[in-house]
Amino acid sequence: MRRLRHALGPIALIATWALPLHAQPQADHGADGGDPPTGRPIVLHADGSWTLLTEREAADQEARLTDSAIDALRDGRVADARDLLGEILVERQRRQAEELLAAGEPADALNAIDRALDIEPNDESVLELRARGLLALGERMISDGAGGVFVDGAFNDALKAFRGLGRTATGRLGAARAAYMLNRSDDALRYAREATALLDGAEADGAGADRATAARPSFLHPQRVVADAVYLAYADAARLAMTGDPAARAAEDELFPEAENALDDLIATVPQEADTWQLAANLYLFRSSAREDVQARLDARDLLETGLEYVPEDRDLLARAAEVARTDSPAESVALLERYQASNPGSMLAHRFLGIERFELAMAEFPGPDADPALCALAVERFEAAETEFRTVREAGASGAMDPGEAISWEIICRNARGWVRFNEGDLEGARAAFLSTEELNPRGLEWDYAARGLYSGIRGLEFVVAAHVESEELVQAAEVADILHARLPDDADMANNAGFLNRDAATALANMGERYCRAAKGEIDDPDMVARIVATLESTEGLTPEQIDDLLVAKSREYAARARATMVRSSEAYRDAARLSPDDVRIINDTALVFVYYLHSDLEFAEGLLMRAVALGEEQLAAGGLDEQQLYELKNAWGDAHENLGVLWLEHRQDLDQAEAWFRGAAEIGPDPRPIVDEYWLATISARRAGAPAEPSPVLAWVRDCE
Numbered sequence: 001m002r003r004l005r006h007a008l009g010p011i012a013l014i015a016t017w018a019l020p021l022h023a024q025p026q027a028d029h030g031a032d033g034g035d036p037p038t039g040r041p042i043v044l045h046a047d048g049s050w051t052l053l054t055e056r057e058a059a060d061q062e063a064r065l066t067d068s069a070i071d072a073l074r075d076g077r078v079a080d081a082r083d084l085l086g087e088i089l090v091e092r093q094r095r096q097a098e099e100l101l102a103a104g105e106p107a108d109a110l111n112a113i114d115r116a117l118d119i120e121p122n123d124e125s126v127l128e129l130r131a132r133g134l135l136a137l138g139e140r141m142i143s144d145g146a147g148g149v150f151v152d153g154a155f156n157d158a159l160k161a162f163r164g165l166g167r168t169a170t171g172r173l174g175a176a177r178a179a180y181m182l183n184r185s186d187d188a189l190r191y192a193r194e195a196t197a198l199l200d201g202a203e204a205d206g207a208g209a210d211r212a213t214a215a216r217p218s219f220l221h222p223q224r225v226v227a228d229a230v231y232l233a234y235a236d237a238a239r240l241a242m243t244g245d246p247a248a249r250a251a252e253d254e255l256f257p258e259a260e261n262a263l264d265d266l267i268a269t270v271p272q273e274a275d276t277w278q279l280a281a282n283l284y285l286f287r288s289s290a291r292e293d294v295q296a297r298l299d300a301r302d303l304l305e306t307g308l309e310y311v312p313e314d315r316d317l318l319a320r321a322a323e324v325a326r327t328d329s330p331a332e333s334v335a336l337l338e339r340y341q342a343s344n345p346g347s348m349l350a351h352r353f354l355g356i357e358r359f360e361l362a363m364a365e366f367p368g369p370d371a372d373p374a375l376c377a378l379a380v381e382r383f384e385a386a387e388t389e390f391r392t393v394r395e396a397g398a399s400g401a402m403d404p405g406e407a408i409s410w411e412i413i414c415r416n417a418r419g420w421v422r423f424n425e426g427d428l429e430g431a432r433a434a435f436l437s438t439e440e441l442n443p444r445g446l447e448w449d450y451a452a453r454g455l456y457s458g459i460r461g462l463e464f465v466v467a468a469h470v471e472s473e474e475l476v477q478a479a480e481v482a483d484i485l486h487a488r489l490p491d492d493a494d495m496a497n498n499a500g501f502l503n504r505d506a507a508t509a510l511a512n513m514g515e516r517y518c519r520a521a522k523g524e525i526d527d528p529d530m531v532a533r534i535v536a537t538l539e540s541t542e543g544l545t546p547e548q549i550d551d552l553l554v555a556k557s558r559e560y561a562a563r564a565r566a567t568m569v570r571s572s573e574a575y576r577d578a579a580r581l582s583p584d585d586v587r588i589i590n591d592t593a594l595v596f597v598y599y600l601h602s603d604l605e606f607a608e609g610l611l612m613r614a615v616a617l618g619e620e621q622l623a624a625g626g627l628d629e630q631q632l633y634e635l636k637n638a639w640g641d642a643h644e645n646l647g648v649l650w651l652e653h654r655q656d657l658d659q660a661e662a663w664f665r666g667a668a669e670i671g672p673d674p675r676p677i678v679d680e681y682w683l684a685t686i687s688a689r690r691a692g693a694p695a696e697p698s699p700v701l702a703w704v705r706d707c708e
Contacts, residue, residue: 277307348401355389500575514560518707
């Protein structure tokens with residue numbers, strides 16, 4: 001710290017009136033000429049001194065006054081009796097008002113005060129109590145969520161009431177506070193300066209500590225009032241200075257040392273209050289912005305960290321310290337919190353905020369696509385460390401540092417973030433595992449995101465994983481992840497359709513691979529390099545004869561064929577869901593039927609029903625119109641496919657050449673693209689069969705077979 005005296009010199013440098021209220025000796029007897037404190041029962045002596053009364057003494061005094069009033073009435077001194085009774089009633093209302101103010105009920109207190117003033121309009125102690133009540137009323141309105149003219153009215157009335165008390169420390173401190181609450185910085189500063197001068201004068205006039213204590217009001221904290229007022233004036237000047245106003249810049253420069261001194265006194269007086277450190281930090285942050293003063297920002301950070309030594313478990317102070325440190329770099333905030341944790345072992349607040357700051361540090365250097373693997377590893381490590389902090393808080397239960405539900409949310413997001421890091425690294429299996437691990441913490445963890453920070457849901461992440469597998473022609477892995485997404489979102493037609501489509505393509509790829517193994521075993525592949533690559537995929541061929549290797553190739557072929565069939569079944573199941581969820585989508589309905597017609601060769605009645613519905617829907621939707629060029633093309637394409645697939649069903653599964661030809665010719669007519677397979681294969685096949693060629697199953701339909 002480069003300026004504040006509290007860090008440079010002893011508290012003894014501060015005036016006696018700047019000491020904490022609870023540290024001041026409460027005098028029982030006033031010195032000659034001293035002003036008595038208000039709100040306390042006293043006895044004034046002929047020499048001007050005063051004595052505070054206990055509650056018992058006050059009660060005895062009231063009894064004596066009552067006896068005197070009765071004697072006056074007996075003697076016929078009505079005026080004297082009235083004055084004595086008025087004094088008793090005023091004191092009772094004043095005491096009631098004090099109690100109500102202490103209980104936080106300023107409105108009721110003001111009612112009691114008004115009753116007292118009806119009896120004695122010029123009673124100074126009651127007038128001061130009224131000013132206090134009006135100030136408390138405005139603050140109570142704010143705490144209750146009120147605003148507008150009613151709050152301003154209370155503070156304006158309080159300002160007028162305190163000014164009416166004359167040039168006393170109480171009057172000027174109260175006026176400064178009321179002006180501050182009205183955001184009238186010039187007035188607040190003027191009254192605060194006058195109050196300071198009055199308090200300093202009471203300290204220095206030689207009357208001693210009793211006079212200084214009496215001059216200081218017990219309901220207002222002088223150092224707090226003065227610091228708030230000077231800070232408000234400085235903040236207004238700093239804001240204007242940032243606009244380039246030369247006069248404001250000069251005012252800011254002049255007010256800064258005064259604000260520093262006021263806050264120095266406040267820190268020395270009440271270091272155990274978190275607001276003290278927050279206000280001091282605000283001053284230096286304003287200075288940093290107004291003057292582009294980097295050191296001032298560092299001072300603000302150091303002040304907040306020092307404040308944590310006095311108020312270690314204040315959540316807002318710790319959060320602010322981390323926030324200010326983060327403006328330098330997330331690493332600085334982590335370092336600050338690690339120092340805090342070392343000083344406060346076992347603090348769940350430390351774990352909470354360290355979790356947040358470790359997360360922020362990881363986000364600050366989040367690796368993009370194709371990032372250096374070392375950077376990706378560091379990011380994963382940081383997110384894991386953040387998750388550990390949040391888990392510690394959650395497992396501690398209701399510690400007050402963080403709701404366990406909030407902690408688990410952070411844990412999920414940390415895992416989500418690791419998934420995106422792995423994806424950017426190109427580690428698709430690692431990304432998949434990280435995204436799926438969110439479900440260990442919450443069954444719907446895949447749906448959680450932090451989109452504001454670019455961390456989209458695990459669902460979205462797995463969709464990216466699917467796309468990356470497809471791009472790399474890893475169709476089996478793509479289908480596996482698509483199945484996961486379909487299972488997690490069973491009512492999402494797109495997810496069902498994607499799973500159906502990708503499993504169909506994966507099954508075809510598996511069947512093709514099985515066929516290659518079979519052809520290699522039978523010696524049907526002429527390229528020796530290709531055969532060597534296929535054989536190299538076997539687990540172990542060392543010491544085996546060519547015949548044994550062929551047996552392994554046949555077994556591998558059958559394994560792939562079995563996998564292909566099982567995968568195509570999964571495709572059909574997903575497509576069934578897609579068709580159910582999108583009953584008017586011609587493309588999805590057609591593709592669902594295709595799996596049964598071309599691949600599984602089962603449930604053909606079901607498939608025919610789907611295809612007939614696709615044909616009917618296509619006619620309806622084309623007739624309805626309202627489609628743009630792309631939509632029209634897609635609809636015609638799907639509609640034509642439905643005709644073609646009906647042709648295949650009638651030709652290959654029912655051997656009805658006439659029905660098949662009609663559907664094939666309809667498909668060729670619809671287009672919209674040329675359909676060479678219709679003209680060159682299907683219609684040619686029909687002509688050949690009519691000419692007497694044997695009706696053998698088309699190799700187009702023989703997509704998978706066991707190797708013999």
